[in-house]
Amino acid sequence: MRIACAPGKVILSGEHAVVYGAPALALAVDRHMRVFYEPDRLPRLSWHAQERTHVLGLDKFAALRRRLDSHFERYLRGELSITDILKKPAELAFYAVDMARLVSGLDAIPRGSVKIDSDIPIGAGMGSSAALIAALLKLFGHIDSDDELVRQVHHCERLQHGRGSLIDAATVCLGGLVRLRDGEYSRQTLSETGLGEGWFWVFTGTPAASTGACVEQVRRGFEHSSIWSEFSELTTRFETALSEGQPLCELVRANHHLLSRLGVVPAPLQRFAEQVEQHGGAAKIAGAGSVSGDSGGLMLVWLPEGTPAQLNMPYDWHWGELKEDSQGVRLLDDQG
Structure with a gap:
């Protein structure tokens, strides 16, 4: 095998x-x-x-x-x-x-x-x-x-x-x-400490709209918008902060608000991000999100203390600590 x-x-x-x-x-x-x-x-x-x-x-x-x-x-x-x-x-x-x-x-x-x-x-x-x-x-x-x-x-x-x-x-x-x-x-x-402590992924459920459908709807509404220069500046600041070990909380929050303007953050995810911010943290979708339904796929979450389990989270959402895989695709075994 x-x-x-x-x-x-x-x-x-x-x-x-x-x-x-x-x-x-x-x-x-x-x-x-x-x-x-x-x-x-x-x-x-x-x-x-x-x-x-x-x-x-x-x-x-x-x-x-x-x-x-x-x-x-x-x-x-x-x-x-x-x-x-x-x-x-x-x-x-x-x-x-x-x-x-x-x-x-x-x-x-x-x-x-x-x-x-x-x-x-x-x-x-x-x-x-x-x-x-x-x-x-x-x-x-x-x-x-x-x-x-x-x-x-x-x-x-x-x-x-x-x-x-x-x-x-x-x-x-x-x-x-x-x-x-x-x-x-x-x-x-990444530095030896990676992103640092307090980072999690939260899966909010499979989006009603596919990634392709989200990309197409965003294209129709924002293809020639100046919002992309705002995203560009924000990601450059994010990269600098990662390389210099600076806090990322405010950058994640700003990213969330830009994605909300695109219309790809369903209402339950909006409410969850607000709750995370009230606890001193930050949250954003980490993917295409969704342009319909109540599920938006993955969220990136940072909390200064505790875990997502301590928040008011829908019962069918689940989460995990964010850990890096440094290898990429590989063969694990070859016996024939």
């Missing part, structure tokens, strides 16, 4: 704005997507996830890839919405497996069984799709260059997120702290 593992990610600053050329900072975190591959002789690849099994014959992969590429071109022309490209999530996995073969110059599609084990919340803005794709490309491809791996993860991910940025792909591939601006990414160094 062969196993690949990729971390999740949390955007510290710059979500949405990064699509418009502003900088963004993201941190790989110790929530992981693990993909297990057991080869066999049957002429198909089976995909096991969430108590469901999907099977695709080896002779069907090329047709699936062509159909999804064609659908994406129709999306770019405005003929399809982003949610019309994939019929089911397993198609993204099969597409990534075939891309691993193509970019690696391999002749055969792998036969066997693929299973996943993930503690990255789906639809939370923690990069679950990018982590899955990165793990599959690492498992089934031979891509030695980090830059090429990031590019291919982003290429596959476009089927789900449309015109999204490289931030998810770069962070899950490289690990640690990653900065992105104008399509150029670089790995940054």
Whole structure:
């Protein structure tokens, strides 16, 4: 059995704005997507996830890839919405497996069984799709260059997120702290203490609107807005504060208020952020948020003392300490 593992990610600053050329900072975190591959002789690849099994014959992969590429071109022309490209999530996995073969110059599609084990919340803005794709490309491809791996993860991910940025792909591939601006990414160094004490992630539930839908609605309302220069200045200040060990509370608060202006912070998250601020802390969405419903995916939270459990939080929200994953995608085992 062969196993690949990729971390999740949390955007510290710059979500949405990064699509418009502003900088963004993201941190790989110790929530992981693990993909297990057991080869066999049957002429198909089976995909096991969430108590469901999907099977695709080896002779069907090329047709699936062509159909999804064609659908994406129709999306770019405005003929399809982003949610019309994939019929089911397993198609993204099969597409990534075939891309691993193509970019690696391999002749055969792998036969066997693929299973996943993930503690990255789906639809939370923690990069679950990018982590899955990165793990599959690492498992089934031979891509030695980090830059090429990031590019291919982003290429596959476009089927789900449309015109999204490289931030998810770069962070899950490289690990640690990653900065992105104008399509150029670089790995940054955190101090030995990292972000410091009191940092948490809070998952508020899977958003009603997909990341792609949020990106599109923000584009329609703010594509030519001056708000992106405000985001840019704020993220630059955030990066300076991280490198110099300065407090980040006020910067997180300011980021939250900018995101609220975009309309991507649902009302329950607004109320929770206000509660955190009343306790001397700061909170913001860490991802696309949502343009509908009461759930907004992930929030980044800093508290001067205590934990989110001591706040008045909806019963179905859950949280964890924010810890860094410094490695990025990797193979855990190779026994054949």
